[in-house]
Amino acid sequence: xxxxxxxxxxxxxxxxxxxxxxxxxxxxxxxxxxxxxFRLNVSQSSNLDINVTKIAKRNNVNVEVYxxxxxFNQVVKQIGKIDFRSLKSKQKNxxxxxxxxxxxxxxxxxxxxxxxxxxxxxxxxxRKSGSGTNFTADLxxxxxxxxxxxxxPGxxxIPGxxxIPGxxxIPGxxxxPGxxxxxxxxxxxxxxTTGQLEVGTAEKRxxxxxxxxxxxxxxxxxxxxxxxxQILAADNATVLKSLTASGTASERxxxxxxxxxxxxxxxxxxxxxxxxxxxxxxxxxxxxDTAPDAQVTSLGALxxxxxxxxxxxxxxxxxxxxxxxxTGSSRGFARFDLTGPxxxxxxxxxxxxxxxxxxxxxxxxxxxxxxxxxxxxxxFASEVFSGTLAPNTTYNVRIRPKTGTTDGSxxxxxxxxxxxxxxPSIVRDIIQGGSSSxxxxxxxxxxxxxxxxxxxxxxxxxxxxxxxxxxGTLNSxxxxxxxxxxxxLQQFTAVGSQLYFTAKTELGTELWTSDxxxxxxxxxxxxxxxxxxxxxxxxxxxxxxxxxYTNISSTGGGGTTQKLYSLKSGINDLxxxxxxxxxxxxxxxxxxxxxxxxxxTEVGDxxxxxxxxxxxxxxxxxxxxxxxxxxxxxxxxxLLNASGAGSNPSELLEVTNGGTSTxxxxxxxxxxxxxxxxxxxxxxxxxxxxxxxxxxxxxNLNGTGxxxxxxxxxxxxxxxxxxxxxxxxxxxxxxxxxxxxxxxTNPVLVSDINPGVTGSTxxxxxxxxxxxxxxxxxxxxxxxxxxxxxxWMADSTGAYKLSTLNSxxxxxxxxxxxxxxxxxxxxxxxxTTPFAVVGDSFFFAGTNAAIGSELRKITLTGTGAATTTxxxxxxxxxxxxxxxxxxxxxxxxxxxxxxxxxxxxNGNEPWSILG
Numbered sequence: 058x059x060x061x062x063x064x065x066x067x068x069x070x071x072x073x074x075x076x077x078x079x080x081x082x083x084x085x086x087x088x089x090x091x092x093x094x095f096r097l098n099v100s101q102s103s104n105l106d107i108n109v110t111k112i113a114k115r116n117n118v119n120v121e122v123y124x125x126x127x128x129f130n131q132v133v134k135q136i137g138k139i140d141f142r143s144l145k146s147k148q149k150n151x152x153x154x155x156x157x158x159x160x161x162x163x164x165x166x167x168x169x170x171x172x173x174x175x176x177x178x179x180x181x182x183x184r185k186s187g188s189g190t191n192f193t194a195d196l197x198x199x200x201x202x203x204x205x206x207x208x209x210p211g212x213x214x215i216p217g218x219x220x221i222p223g224x225x226x227i228p229g230x231x232x233x234p235g236x237x238x239x240x241x242x243x244x245x246x247x248x249x250t251t252g253q254l255e256v257g258t259a260e261k262r263x264x265x266x267x268x269x270x271x272x273x274x275x276x277x278x279x280x281x282x283x284x285x286x287q288i289l290a291a292d293n294a295t296v297l298k299s300l301t302a303s304g305t306a307s308e309r310x311x312x313x314x315x316x317x318x319x320x321x322x323x324x325x326x327x328x329x330x331x332x333x334x335x336x337x338x339x340x341x342x343x344x345x346d347t348a349p350d351a352q353v354t355s356l357g358a359l360x361x362x363x364x365x366x367x368x369x370x371x372x373x374x375x376x377x378x379x380x381x382x383x384t385g386s387s388r389g390f391a392r393f394d395l396t397g398p399x400x401x402x403x404x405x406x407x408x409x410x411x412x413x414x415x416x417x418x419x420x421x422x423x424x425x426x427x428x429x430x431x432x433x434x435x436x437f438a439s440e441v442f443s444g445t446l447a448p449n450t451t452y453n454v455r456i457r458p459k460t461g462t463t464d465g466s467x468x469x470x471x472x473x474x475x476x477x478x479x480x481p482s483i484v485r486d487i488i489q490g491g492s493s494s495x496x497x498x499x500x501x502x503x504x505x506x507x508x509x510x511x512x513x514x515x516x517x518x519x520x521x522x523x524x525x526x527x528x529g530t531l532n533s534x535x536x537x538x539x540x541x542x543x544x545x546l547q548q549f550t551a552v553g554s555q556l557y558f559t560a561k562t563e564l565g566t567e568l569w570t571s572d573x574x575x576x577x578x579x580x581x582x583x584x585x586x587x588x589x590x591x592x593x594x595x596x597x598x599x600x601x602x603x604x605x606y607t608n609i610s611s612t613g614g615g616g617t618t619q620k621l622y623s624l625k626s627g628i629n630d631l632x633x634x635x636x637x638x639x640x641x642x643x644x645x646x647x648x649x650x651x652x653x654x655x656x657x658t659e660v661g662d663x664x665x666x667x668x669x670x671x672x673x674x675x676x677x678x679x680x681x682x683x684x685x686x687x688x689x690x691x692x693x694x695x696l697l698n699a700s701g702a703g704s705n706p707s708e709l710l711e712v713t714n715g716g717t718s719t720x721x722x723x724x725x726x727x728x729x730x731x732x733x734x735x736x737x738x739x740x741x742x743x744x745x746x747x748x749x750x751x752x753x754x755x756x757n758l759n760g761t762g763x764x765x766x767x768x769x770x771x772x773x774x775x776x777x778x779x780x781x782x783x784x785x786x787x788x789x790x791x792x793x794x795x796x797x798x799x800x801x802t803n804p805v806l807v808s809d810i811n812p813g814v815t816g817s818t819x820x821x822x823x824x825x826x827x828x829x830x831x832x833x834x835x836x837x838x839x840x841x842x843x844x845x846x847x848x849w850m851a852d853s854t855g856a857y858k859l860s861t862l863n864s865x866x867x868x869x870x871x872x873x874x875x876x877x878x879x880x881x882x883x884x885x886x887x888x889t890t891p892f893a894v895v896g897d898s899f900f901f902a903g904t905n906a907a908i909g910s911e912l913r914k915i916t917l918t919g920t921g922a923a924t925t926t927x928x929x930x931x932x933x934x935x936x937x938x939x940x941x942x943x944x945x946x947x948x949x950x951x952x953x954x955x956x957x958x959x960x961x962x963n964g965n966e967p968w969s970i971l972g
Contacts, residue, residue, distance in 0.1 A: 787816020
């Protein structure tokens with residue numbers, strides 16, 4: 058007979074099925090249903106065989122068999138209303154006894170064989186990984202014949218009278234003899250033997266006598282065909298543990314706190330092994346705990362490698378192992394391998410873990426195991442993780458069975474280490490193996506770095522996660538929150554140490570925040586309730602406030618509604634500032650019909666400037682003013698064009714001199730497009746916008762012609778503003794002395810890098826501790842410099858091509874070898890800010906024919922033509938391909954980036970280097 062499965066996750070309400078020799082269960086475990094439970098009534102003591110088949114690809118379904126330690130109604134009363142997978146170990150152990158399990162990996166079929174007494178057992182089918190599957194379970198019971206007891210003789214009867222003979226009875230049928238009892242063979246004193254299941258022999262039983270209580274490991278090994286192992290109690294019937302590994306894989310298990318006495322070891326022919334003479338080795342070993350749970354065992358100083366072996370088992374004498382080691386003076390890359398025990402010894406009859414173990418790494422001075430780094434691969438896979446360790450630090454390692462399991466295993470821990478001082482090092486190999494985590498969105502918040510990276514869910518699916526690194530080391534790099542693969546985390550913005558970003562979830566694309574803790578990583582507010590999105594845009598920090606505007610699509614295809622909000626950081630107190638809805642434009646809330654992208658700019662700690670379209674459909678400059686408590690007090694519009702036409706403000710930039718913040722920008726003031734303008738005093742007469750030429754300075758570079766000013770970059774150390782502009786000789790680099798420039802003073806041409814009308818087209822302008830570094834073309838090209846776009850430096854004395862300056866280690870950008878081709882394709886990934894600056898050094902990605910696209914560093918010393926350059930190249934991936942670094946971000950003294958070292962153990966992962 059057959060029975061269809063439903064979502065039966067709790068004991069309460071389960072219907073009971075009786076097996077009459079065979080039973081087929083057709084089960085379903087869809088995406089949101091992880092387990093099905095079945096009550097099975099067995100009429101008499103039997104051998105129960107379960108075969109689970111038809112499991113979908115990329116799904117892993119396991120099976121467990123339980124008996125009850127209490128009457129069923131008492132068990133239901135205690136745990137009946139709890140999903141089985143939510144039960145705590147204490148609840149399980151008090152009410153249930155697991156007697157068998159099938160734990161093959163992948164979508165392999167599962168086979169379980171066990172002995173059950175008459176009465177009721179509980180079957181559990183559960184999906185360990187995958188997104189959903191059907192399955193079929195075929196159950197078969199074979200009754201175990203119980204020999205009739207020999208009657209006890211009664212008293213000798215007193216003879217009576219001799220009976221008169223009656224008729225001779227007709228003989229009945231000869232009774233069929235019952236099965237011959239399986240003999241139990243005592244093991245030698247070593248509790249170790251070898252044997253064979255001959256053709257036609259289904260099983261053999263051995264008696265192990267344990268003289269001392271403790272944790273014991275049982276091993277069935279040396280198999281040439283499939284065989285399984287059961288450990289029975291002294292009654293030769295009660296099953297303590299069933300092992301059903303497939304094929305010729307060895308069967309190994311640790312039984313914790315085993316009492317002294319006799320135990321029966323039952324070797325059974327595997328379900329897929331019909332007629333093969335099967336050799337085996339069998340033993341039971343008392344384990345010795347070499348790392349007592351109550352203390353941390355020191356491994357000493359970490360050299361190139363450390364090894365340590367022991368075992369842990371849930372409920373045993375060795376339940377958790379703690380080890381400590383110290384690093385030397387070098388920052389370096391470490392790899393941790395938690396694998397099966399090394400060859401040799403009673404615990405090493407086969408390789409690999411045979412229980413689900415986890416490993417934690419943490420700095421005991423600042424962390425607990427739970428706040429450090431955890432490796433928790435599912436199943437019996439080895440735990441492998443790697444990353445950077447800090448110098449002069451004591452680290453602790455915790456090894457334990459996976460929480461919620463009864464597993465145990467012998468293990469070997471190997472720690473490998475290589476010094477990486479002043480060299481790039483993988484922060485944390487997030488997805489082990491050749492797969493890539495595709496880290497990105499590195500964002501500095503104080504001395505913290507937030508970033509995103511792909512991870513694998515508990516079911517093995519791909520997801521994107523938010524991470525935090527507080528020092529570029531393995532244990533300081535922790536996962537804060539997980540999102541669906543299409544969550545599209547963007548617009549990372551720091552307000553102090555608080556992070557804000559946008560994410561797409563079932564609530565649509567909304568604003569999220571994180572304070573660096575898992576509990577503090579959450580949505581701020583669903584501004585467009587339900588699954589529709591508010592699409593927050595332009596996230597900008599102003600003091601301790603966050604500003605952003607929403608883009609909510611109107612129903613019926615009527616465009617979008619935009620609203621500007623102010624948010625007090627950490628409080629999530631939203632205040633509406635302006636709106637594209639005219640009816641809302643009263644009081645502080647003024648109408649801005651459309652915001653200009655990428656223009657929201659902080660000036661001081663109390664004002665926000667931005668470009669936007671006003672009610673007359675002109676693009677103008679707006680300002681929002683805050684009081685000392687972060688509340689919005691006023692909004693205004695300033696006309697920069699005397700005609701009242703739109704000024705199209707862009708390139709807004711805060712310039713601070715002597716504690717005073719001023720706004721510079723590019724705008725159309727009626728003299729020609731894109732002139733540089735300084736706002737001396739904001740002016741908004743009557744709150745409707747007005748023009749007052751005395752309140753602004755226009756730096757007229759090209760008369761009535763277009764100046765095409767762009768890329769405003771402020772070098773605060775020298776109080777100089779650099780930008781690219783056109784003044785009749787092509788696009789070149791100009792400079793304004795912001796501290797001394799009088800009203801109306803024209804900018805100064807720094808250098809005519811490419812003489813004539815073509816111009817050098819300066820780009821990627823970056824402040825390197827008081828010097829401007831940028832890319833430009835001087836129009837030259839040769840075999841040694843095939844790309845005319847070169848690295849330049851500028852200061853108050855002029856502009857200088859870095860390859861012509863003094864060098865402390867050979868010609869810069871030539872890797873110290875004049876014959877090596879010039880570095881080209883700088884920032885070839887198109888990064889807006891390709892240079893990561895730490896002090897007088899800047900890092901970037903560049904290519905040459907010898908080592909491909911790799912990480913480079915230039916350190917500048919001195920000023921002007923006397924500047925000395927020190928060039929360093931890091932060959933992360935040996936050969937001409939290169940590691941292709943990208944997303945370079947400086948956080949304190951560290952530079953984070955993404956690269957691929959070509960090692961099949963890594964992939965595209967987050968790296969860091971000390972500046």
